[in-house]
Amino acid sequence: MSGINSGFDMERYAIAVDLDGTLAEYHGWKGIDHIGSPIPAMVEKVHKAASAGHQIYIFTARLADESKVDKTSIEKYIWQWLKIHNIPCNGITCIKHKFFKEFWDDRAKGVVPNTGEFLHESLGCDPAYYRDELEVESSLDVQIGGDHYSKLLIQPAEYAEYNNLPSLEGAVIKYITRHQDKNGIQDLEKAKDLINMIIDMRYLEKGKNSLLKRLEGSKK
Numbered sequence: 001m002s003g004i005n006s007g008f009d010m011e012r013y014a015i016a017v018d019l020d021g022t023l024a025e026y027h028g029w030k031g032i033d034h035i036g037s038p039i040p041a042m043v044e045k046v047h048k049a050a051s052a053g054h055q056i057y058i059f060t061a062r063l064a065d066e067s068k069v070d071k072t073s074i075e076k077y078i079w080q081w082l083k084i085h086n087i088p089c090n091g092i093t094c095i096k097h098k099f100f101k102e103f104w105d106d107r108a109k110g111v112v113p114n115t116g117e118f119l120h121e122s123l124g125c126d127p128a129y130y131r132d133e134l135e136v137e138s139s140l141d142v143q144i145g146g147d148h149y150s151k152l153l154i155q156p157a158e159y160a161e162y163n164n165l166p167s168l169e170g171a172v173i174k175y176i177t178r179h180q181d182k183n184g185i186q187d188l189e190k191a192k193d194l195i196n197m198i199i200d201m202r203y204l205e206k207g208k209n210s211l212l213k214r215l216e217g218s219k220k
């Protein structure tokens, strides 16, 4: 048994590294006695962290398996795998210990502390990494009619969605982004129109209530 706390030194920084899909290739469950090939880039990161004096823990749901499989043999198999591939490790666990400072996990979503915000959203990254269906072509990779959006790093629809922009603002961004590749001045004019609508409806008294007034008028 590894004895999770036996090698733990409170002075040292502890990193919990997931196994399947993070440190080892994972392409679907093939049994407790199968661990995929090590992922070189992650193995390198683990070596780097260990040589910097950090503790490395394998943090894996394999040990949380509710079936009757003997936990000791599961752990033994992981230790063997680590040894064969010369990967440093201070312990194997499925417990989220409070001394873990970092979690490296292919399924984790980073969260900005005390905000309720996902890190990928505040950084404006594509959250596609987190989808289960990674093989499925993202709808954002497909564009009907032209390629002026799909060639962008961040598409207007993604930007609007992840920043919770109302539809008018989203449409302004769309026209501003595409005018050079699509309808030129016409797109810029549309953006201008939409901006004027936002000013009218959100900031000017006459515009703010115009819809309500119209609706009331139609009732009479």
Ligand SMILES: [Mg+2]
Pocket (backbone or CB within 6 Å): 018, 019, 020, 021, 022, 105, 106, 107
């Ligand atoms: Mg994983």
